[in-house]
């Protein structure tokens with residue numbers, strides 16, 4: 001005799017159905033196409049195995065990928081899963097990567113009134129725990145109205161053409177001093193074995209001159225400035241600790257892991273060394289438009305110091321890396337040095353710099369939190385999802401640039417210029433895009449060609465070693481870097 005169906009039976013059946021729906025089971029009679037049509041949601045985006053709670057972060061700790069080779073990891077993801085793939089962070093929060101030009105454009109264009117870039121969570125945690133120093137998590141990490149207030153209060157002068165134009169004569173002097181330092185430090189055959197050390201000094205000197213308004217003397221051969229060296233070291237340590245807390249297993253959210261402690265120490269040091277530099281500001285600092293604009297801003301006093309810390313931290317290391325990548329490309333392409341010397345319009349210099357940013361950006365991907373629901377490569381991605389625009393990967397694709405892996409400054413000039421610029425609009429974005437774009441962009445875009453021009457006028461630059469890169473939250477040239485600088489006669 002048949003037993004009557006009980007509530008428990010119904011509940012069990014429902015639970016079973018839910019389980020199959022949850023794991024994405026497709027009955028054999030259901031065509032795959034139909035399933036794809038119904039299920040093209042974020043959870044269907046392909047990607048590596050995600051574990052409960054820790055998502056895909058295990059890959060960099062017990063998996064086969066190294067945090068120092070994150071760009072290689074993303075290359076591998078593209079190879080395995082295609083132009084859209086998914087990682088998962090703590091609590092299985094999805095992070096979608098897009099490589100297709102149209103998807104990158106969609107994401108960057110639809111970020112709303114106050115674009116959101118996901119904060120570096122460990123830095124935000126540290127700063128929130130120190131209200132005596134930080135009134136907020138700072139311009140780089142804040143969101144929404146608070147970010148907008150900081151951005152308008154703190155960066156208007158830094159981004160203005162007048163500020164940068166007024167700074168250019170000083171930048172010429174800095175470039176000249178750097179060339180002089182190279183002459184003093186090279187061996188008889190012109191070789192320098194640790195160019196990164198000198199490039200770091202240039203990054204410090206130029207960024208401090210712009211932000212603090214005075215020459216610090218970091219380019220004087222025998223002068224050592226302990227505070228500056230420690231500041232540069234702390235900035236480096238801070239980037240590495242950001243990488244390790246971001247890509248590693250997220251235990252630091254529960255207790256202070258060694259990586260989190262390193263991050264705290266570097267944050268503390270950056271703050272203290274920057275405070276020291278600010279404290280010793282002398283008369284000349286009064287002329288600094290940037291420094292004075294920060295000090296005069298109508299904001300909480302704590303925000304002013306943390307803005308200076310953030311400007312120095314954001315500028316020093318990025319400038320060093322970008323300069324090294326640029327010099328490397330020039331050293332590998334002697335015909336470009338000739339063209340720089342022949343070109344009186346200086347457009348070739350800028351083209352070399354753009355081409356280096358296309359091939360070797362120090363920031364390999366742009367992160368955004370989507371503001372509206374989007375469709376990316378056919379998948380529905382709802383508002384509030386973290387998306388990484390994989391611009392470096394897109395820039396290396398033949399679908400976007402002919403002979404994509406070759407260094408060809410000419411693509412930015414003459415008849416090729418329009419085509420390149422149209423494709424590059426959302427892809428060659430070394431300083432980011434839109435309202436959240438790097439406020440140091442104008443400074444760097446002017447400073448790098450100045451340094452390059454002086455270098456090429458004074459030296460024949462060559463290198464024998466291929467340049468490897470290492471990921472330290474920024475893509476950096478692997479040290480030591482050796483190049484040869486022979487006097488140009």
Ligand code: HEM
Pocket residue numbers: 117139140141151207211310311312314315316318319322362363366367429430431432433434435436437438439440441443444
């Ligand atoms: C070669 C040098 C540099 C590169 C490649 C670079 C790159 C970037 C990138 C990619 C972003 C993210 C933008 C976005 O999400 O759309 C950014 C943000 C930022 N950069 Fe730079 N940067 C450089 C130099 C500088 C300098 C010299 C300063 C300051 C003096 C600076 C200050 C900042 C700040 C404060 C932000 C956060 C902006 C915001 O969220 O509103 N950067 N930078």
